[in-house]
Amino acid sequence: MVNYMGSAVVTVRIPEELKREMEKYRGKVNWSAEIREFIAGRIEEERKREAFERLLNLVESLPGVPKGTSKRLVRDDRESH
Template structure:
């Protein structure tokens, strides 16, 4: 899926590391962690995009109620 990989190192509590090691024959922790990180990155990228769009929308004037319907009607009637 990806090309070149990099090392990401994190510290975890000793007890958690022991529990992870106890399950290493059952769970592929690397795959689990990579999948989790991919999902979280996608979530935060979407969240960031939404916030940027909301910020851009604050700078645009609010249109009066019914403006879109009137505009479509006028365009249709002018044909």
């Protein structure tokens, strides 16, 4: 059992038709749990997106390599075998 002590209440307005449809499945679907899981998943998606953006910004800020470096490295590798 989950302890919700210290939890907050969030109110969301939805169309009346949607509310009626939810009522049809009240005994089968735990809407509170579904909504909590959705919100937690969405937050995780945003955290990953932000981490990716930070990584991308870091990579873009790295200095480039001098022109011809790739060719030289490939040539050096081939000649070493």
